Amino acid sequence: xxxxxxxxxxxxxxxxxxxxxxxxxxxxxxxxxxxxxxxxxxxxxxxxxxxxxxxxxxxxxxxxxxxxxxxxxxxxxxxxxxxxxxxxxxxxxxxxxxxxxxxxxxxxxxxxxxxxxxxxxxxxxxxxxxxxxxxxxxxxxxxxxxxxxxxxxxxxxxxxxxxxxxxxxxxxxxxxxxxxxxxxxxxxxxxxxxxxxxxxxxxxxxxxxxxxxxxxxxxxxxxxxxxxxxxxxxxxxxxxxxxxxxxxxxxxxxxxxxxxxxxxxxxxxxxxxxxxxxxxxxxxxxxxxxxxxxxxxxxxxxxxxxxxxxxxxxxxxxxxxxxxxxxxxxxxxxxxxxxxxxxxxxxxxxxxxxxxxxxxxxxxxxxxxxxxxxxxxxxxxxxxxxxxxxxxxxxxxxxxxxxxxxxxxxxxxxxxxxxxxxx
Amino acid sequence: xxxxxxxxxxxxxxxxxxxxxxxxxxxxxxxxxxxxxxxxxxxxxxxxxxxxxxxxxxxxxxxxxxxxxxxxxxxxxxxxxxxxxxxxxxxxxxxxxxxxxxxxxxxxxxxxxxxxxxxxxxxxxxxxxxxxxxxxxxxxxxxxxxxxxxxxxxxxxxxxxxxxxxxxxxxxxxxxxxxxxxxxxxxxxxxxxxxxxxxxxxxxxxxxxxxxxxxxxxxxxxxxxxxxxxxxxxxxxxxxxxxxxxxxxxxxxxxxxxxxxxxxxxxxxxxxxxxxxxxxxxxxxxxxxxxxxxxxxxxxxxxxxxxxxxxxxxxxxxxxxxxxxxxxxxxxxxxxxxxxxxxxxxxxxxxxxxxxxxxxxxxxxxxxxxxxxxxxxxxxxxxxxxxxxxxxxxxxxxxxxxxxxxxxxxxxxxxxxxxxxxx
Numbered sequence: 034x035x036x037x038x039x040x041x042x043x044x045x046x047x048x049x050x051x052x053x054x055x056x057x058x059x060x061x062x063x064x065x066x067x068x069x070x071x072x073x074x075x076x077x078x079x080x081x082x083x084x085x086x087x088x089x090x091x092x093x094x095x096x097x098x099x100x101x102x103x104x105x106x107x108x109x110x111x112x113x114x115x116x117x118x119x120x121x122x123x124x125x126x127x128x129x130x131x132x133x134x135x136x137x138x139x140x141x142x143x144x145x146x147x148x149x150x151x152x153x154x155x156x157x158x159x160x161x162x163x164x165x166x167x168x169x170x171x172x173x174x175x176x177x178x179x180x181x182x183x184x185x186x187x188x189x190x191x192x193x194x195x196x197x198x199x200x201x202x203x204x205x206x207x208x209x210x211x212x213x214x215x216x217x218x219x220x221x222x223x224x225x226x227x228x229x230x231x232x233x234x235x236x237x238x239x240x241x242x243x244x245x246x247x248x249x250x251x252x253x254x255x256x257x258x259x260x261x262x263x264x265x266x267x268x269x270x271x272x273x274x275x276x277x278x279x280x281x282x283x284x285x286x287x288x289x290x291x292x293x294x295x296x297x298x299x300x301x302x303x304x305x306x307x308x309x310x311x312x313x314x315x316x317x318x319x320x321x322x323x324x325x326x327x328x329x330x331x332x333x334x335x336x337x338x339x340x341x342x343x344x345x346x347x348x349x350x351x352x353x354x355x356x357x358x359x360x361x362x363x364x365x366x367x368x369x370x371x372x373x374x375x376x377x378x379x380x381x382x383x384x385x386x387x388x389x390x391x392x393x394x395x396x397x398x399x400x401x402x403x404x405x406x407x408x409x410x411x412x413x414x415x416x417x418x419x420x421x422x423x424x425x426x427x428x429x430x431x432x433x434x435x436x437x438x439x440x441x442x443x444x445x446x447x448x449x450x451x452x453x454x455x456x
Numbered sequence: 457x458x459x460x461x462x463x464x465x466x467x468x469x470x471x472x473x474x475x476x477x478x479x480x481x482x483x484x485x486x487x488x489x490x491x492x493x494x495x496x497x498x499x500x501x502x503x504x505x506x507x508x509x510x511x512x513x514x515x516x517x518x519x520x521x522x523x524x525x526x527x528x529x530x531x532x533x534x535x536x537x538x539x540x541x542x543x544x545x546x547x548x549x550x551x552x553x554x555x556x557x558x559x560x561x562x563x564x565x566x567x568x569x570x571x572x573x574x575x576x577x578x579x580x581x582x583x584x585x586x587x588x589x590x591x592x593x594x595x596x597x598x599x600x601x602x603x604x605x606x607x608x609x610x611x612x613x614x615x616x617x618x619x620x621x622x623x624x625x626x627x628x629x630x631x632x633x634x635x636x637x638x639x640x641x642x643x644x645x646x647x648x649x650x651x652x653x654x655x656x657x658x659x660x661x662x663x664x665x666x667x668x669x670x671x672x673x674x675x676x677x678x679x680x681x682x683x684x685x686x687x688x689x690x691x692x693x694x695x696x697x698x699x700x701x702x703x704x705x706x707x708x709x710x711x712x713x714x715x716x717x718x719x720x721x722x723x724x725x726x727x728x729x730x731x732x733x734x735x736x737x738x739x740x741x742x743x744x745x746x747x748x749x750x751x752x753x754x755x756x757x758x759x760x761x762x763x764x765x766x767x768x769x770x771x772x773x774x775x776x777x778x779x780x781x782x783x784x785x786x787x788x789x790x791x792x793x794x795x796x797x798x799x800x801x802x803x804x805x806x807x808x809x810x811x812x813x814x815x816x817x818x819x820x821x822x823x824x825x826x827x828x829x830x831x832x833x834x835x836x837x838x839x840x841x842x843x844x845x846x847x848x849x850x851x852x853x854x855x856x857x858x859x860x861x862x863x864x865x866x867x868x869x870x871x872x873x874x875x876x877x878x879x
Contacts, residue, residue, distance in 0.1 A: 049512035089472035090536045091543040101550050102535035105528040109506065112525035113513045120514040127524050
């Protein structure tokens with residue numbers, strides 16, 4: 034039996050009852066003979082409450098102090114969790130990110146882990162303790178200041194520690210049973226995925242699936258750490274994310290892993306851009322300089338009569354204003370006609386490594402949308418993903434018909450096999 | 457202008473408004489040309505809330521984890537305070553006890569400071585920052601675990617940092633205007649003391665005055681750091697505690713510094729103890745082994761006819777049960793008759809270095825009590841203090857008449873001068 038890293042999110046430790054329930058689950062793993070390292074987030078709404086407090090004190094809180102403030106949240110949850118475990122008769126010690134050797138760069142509020150030196154954690158578990166580590170936080174390599182890792186930071190802490198400790202698995206406990214073939218709130222017949230490859234999981238994460246963040250999966254893939262996403266409530270087997278199916282996970286990889294959707298993006302269209310070299314570059318340089326991440330980019334062929342083309346791209350709705358302002362400044366130099374902004378859109382993505390070798394997937398996808406009267410506004414593809422943009426109103430219906438069309442509904446028998454030509 | 461250490465308690469930073477008010481006061485000191493190091497406690501009831509949370513999770517929280525938990529409180533207040541200062545246009549950095557170099561022993565929940573290595577604080581203020589340090593916490597010298605200093609720990613942090621940084625003064629900001637000649641809630645005419653010696657302050661602190669704890673004053677005396685106790689609300693000059701009056705503090709030292717009272721103690725009487733060597737030692741060894749601190753001890757002369765004596769002592773009410781149990785175990789070996797326990801007592805103490813050279817103080821003290829029909833049950837004296845035990849019901853009247861008898865009332869002219877013989 035090797036070492037296991039378990040991560041529990043804020044909803045799993047929202048109150049004393051939750052902390053005691055999680056403590057029992059941790060002790061079970063220890064009793065099963067594992068060395069156990071636990072990464073824990075702040076309790077429930079603690080972080081939001083601290084953010085509110087900061088807002089009351091200062092309109093623009095300093096990054097360094099903001100991180101000092103937020104890290105109080107995990108300090109509370111980890112100490113309570115260690116107490117609850119000791120109360121069950123097992124030894125536990127809690128460690129801050131700094132004590133656990135989570136070394137980051139100095140970018141406050143969204144630091145990146147640059148090294149993990151888990152000497153104290155290793156000693157603690159070797160002495161027989163269960164080590165509890167504060168998620169989401171580290172210490173900067175140069176100034177020794179406290180940093181936080183930004184959204185999804187606790188998952189990344191867990192994977193990074195698992196890598197540094199050469200763990201067997203990184204278990205991410207959450208409030209759902211695993212990764213599903215679609216959002217179960219939208220598709221009642223969504224099926225829990227037993228195993229999914231890092232690649233497919235990365236595509237799902239960047240297409241709107243919220244169970245695991247892209248950053249955490251990327252880290253796990255780089256160090257080849259299997260992730261097991263499972264419920265802290267049910268204790269059932271969840272979803273394994275790894276390079277290859279492991280142990281009894283001998284099921285054939287499905288053609289399609291899942292259908293993801295995302296309603297957090299908006300679409301910007303730059304109308305009437307002169308179709309000559311360098312024009313698009315000027316537009317996207319302006320967007321990049323404003324530190325806006327864009328997602329899909331589509332350029333139509335230009336109308337031969339005008340020599341003008343339209344360029345559309347999607348971006349987070351929250352960056353909409355900033356993007357329009359940045360583009361307006363380039364209007365004179367680029368010479369485009371007008372800007373259109375549309376935040377009533379949704380992105381629907383079909384993800385699966387199987388589509389590389391199975392032609393006809395695109396056709397089936399589009400036919401399903403057409404049969405449901407869903408209009409496609411933009412299309413973008415990668416090797417293992419097809420994404421379309423539709424009206425936001427159509428998103429639920431679209432996800433459902435696509436889920437059914439690819440045989441993903443939980444009462445259907447098997448994944449569909451495709452023939453024919455073209456993708 | 458040198459370096460000033462300021463300490464703000466939990467009531468001064470109970471909410472966002474309090475934090476902003478304190479930030480302004482700190483910035484004023486900085487503007488006046490001082491280097492400023494601030495020690496801050498947890499906001500208002502934060503510590504109590506964390507203690508409650510621990511109670512929900514575990515009936516006997518581990519010391520190490522309890523300290524990890526509680527230190528989250530100062531982390532929140534210090535980060536918010538630093539933000540509030542930066543918002544006023546001044547640079548501030550917050551530091552945990554560990555970062556500030558507060559090194560302690562390993563006794564969790566009531567650690568003692570064994571060294572302060574304030575390198576980071578020194579650099580921070582030399583760079584022009586206001587340094588905010590978490591009170592009440594440190595890091596253990598051996599295991600590098602987070603520790604807390606126990607009750608009044610933030611005051612001790614402030615004095616220890618002031619000593620290590622060779623500060624001009626350690627300002628303790630609180631919710632009262634300073635140290636008074638008696639508790640102003642009991643004696644309306646109590647007078648704020650402008651200056652008091654370390655020795656008298658130590659006696660007042662151990663006699664029930666709650667403004668400064670004994671431990672903090674003791675530390676300040678050892679390193680000769682003047683303490684200025686003052687209100688964080690009014691900003692008025694408060695009470696200076698030091699070896700000698702400083703600057704314009706040329707007033708003659710008063711005969712009597714003040715009258716303190718304490719209703720937190722109980723009295724135990726061991727009745728019928730054989731009056732021979734070693735008997736008392738056995739009793740007090742039993743109390744010491746139970747880790748109970750006793751205060752006054754009185755033994756009456758034994759009745760010649762019986763060869764038996766009574767021994768009385770006072771101790772914290774909270775240790776009453778434990779003490780009785782420990783004494784009961786010695787009954788057979790010591791051979792005493794019975795135990796009496798009385799928690800309806802009060803201790804009233806008169807403190808002042810002046811009594812060393814002014815005979816008649818004791819007589820005046822006892823006469824005042826007698827005139828008010830207050831019965832004295834026990835008496836105990838030191839060189840600069842007289843303490844008596846009375847009924848708890850009599851305490852307010854007793855403190856008032858003594859306060860008046862020694863001319864301490866605020867509308868009286870001067871302290872009384874005594875003649876006569878005897879003390």
